[in-house]
Amino acid sequence: MPASKTTSGVRMLSCMPLTVMTVVAAADIATGPGVGFLPLVSLGPAFSGLVGGWRRTAVTGMVALLLCVALGTYDGLFEERRGFTAMAAVAGVTGVGIAAAVMRSRREAELAGVRSIAEVAQRVLLRPVPPEAGPLRAAVSYTSAHAEARIGGDLYAVVDSPYGVRVIVGDVQGKGLAAVEAAAVVLGAFRAAAHDEADLAGVGERLERSAARELDGERFVTAILAEIGTAQGVVFLNYGHPAPLLVRRDGSVDEPQPPVHALPLGLGAHGGDRPKPYRADFAGGEQLLLYTDGVTETRDAGGSFYPLGERVRLLSDPDPRRALDALRADLVRYAAGPPQDDAAMVLLRYADTAGA
Structure with missing residues (x-):
């Protein structure tokens, strides 16, 4: 209102x-x-x-x-x-x-x-994302499904580690304090592993062990991990999460898909394929958008889902924070009513080395 x-x-x-x-x-x-x-x-x-x-x-x-x-x-x-x-x-x-x-x-x-x-609790659990990390500029947007809430089941973190910039965006199944507790488990494990593990697969294994140990049998977390090292390019590890969006210099959009569709964190005991790291080009002047399904599952009055891939043109502002604010404002206008799910977005913009 x-x-x-x-x-x-x-x-x-x-x-x-x-x-x-x-x-x-x-x-x-x-x-x-x-x-x-x-x-x-x-x-x-x-x-x-x-x-x-x-x-x-x-x-x-x-x-x-x-x-x-x-x-x-x-x-x-x-x-x-x-x-x-x-x-x-x-x-x-x-x-x-x-x-x-x-x-x-x-x-x-x-x-x-x-x-x-x-x-x-939000400041402890969802720490502010650094505006600059390695060769990247970063911004985050978080919208809770509950108007009076400050935190929910979505999670994110950006860590500038010795092995490159490592990022996680995830979505806990369920709501309430139990979802917040699960988010805290995953984020705590990620922040420790991001500094200790030499490769992204090792970070993922640490997260799986923590989730198996700490989460009950009915709760799981979809998550996507990304690593941007010294060489241009990005490595992903996807645990049943929506694919990221890569916005190229010419405005085109890529949606890198994982080689195998793995189960979310916390469901490893059920078997299935384990996630495999996969790589995508990510160079100067390009943008990477990681998000939760609360974004793409937002519906308008006619019941149509939010066309995120068509809206990335709104990310044209030179400042990542203002660019992401413009996208979030468009998402709020698109919705037919109050949000039905938490929605988190992390925008990473690679430094434009060509213009340096």
């Missing part, structure tokens, strides 16, 4: 208590005491308790009581019990509104604390 609409909605709710009491007072004066509008003055503190703090609710309740006394005196209702009954109703609703405001404030404080913890 646009910020302007949200702000206008908050203003309307803030004005609601005063507006309601004004309307009730005008109706009571216009129709006289016979209709019995006076108890409706209690709607003012009732609405205030829903949208304001307890102090504001108490002030609104006092204003409502004074208005009730004034109207009751004007209508002559204190000569009978109706005026006192209306005042009791206003006082009771004000008390309930104050209690509701206090409880809501406590819940909002608790939610703010949870959000703060989630942000810290």
Whole structure:
């Protein structure tokens, strides 16, 4: 929702208590005491308790009581019990509104604390990607399927190791804290192995052992690993993950496919082919986009999937961060509604040595 609409909605709710009491007072004066509008003055503190703090609710309740006394005196209702009954109703609703405001404030404080913890967890789990790593410039985009969440089941990391720049992008099966825990296992193993193992296959083996040891039998992680060494080119290792996109200097797009389709991490006990490293050309001025299926499985109002390969033209901005932001904004516009899955993208741009 646009910020302007949200702000206008908050203003309307803030004005609601005063507006309601004004309307009730005008109706009571216009129709006289016979209709019995006076108890409706209690709607003012009732609405205030829903949208304001307890102090504001108490002030609104006092204003409502004074208005009730004034109207009751004007209508002559204190000569009978109706005026006192209306005042009791206003006082009771004000008390309930104050209690509701206090409880809501406590819940909002608790939610703010949870959000703060989630942000810290994100910084520990999904560390910021370095803007430059070896011959590459890098940028990352992460969109959670839950509007209030900061982290989810998608994972990524870029490590500038002694053996070249090593990258992982993955997607944990499932949601919730269990998915976050699985992502932490894979990322921890990758960051250690990326510095220790001399080849990408060794990194993959470390990840498989960690996943087999730490993940339960029903959870798995699709992942793609990439290594960009000193020589131009990129080596991939794919564990059941969507193929990467290589954007060439002329704007054409390649989608390197693995020689065998291996099972995701965590399913090695089920047999099947093990992943094999495969190589693709990756040279100066070209771009590599790694992503999760939350990107390509985004649907528009007609049910069509997001055509990622056709949208890579949006990556033309010289700054990788702005280029990836443009692609993410297009993805959000394309979606028919809120995202149904987490979506992560990592963009790597090879330094344009020809222009150096």
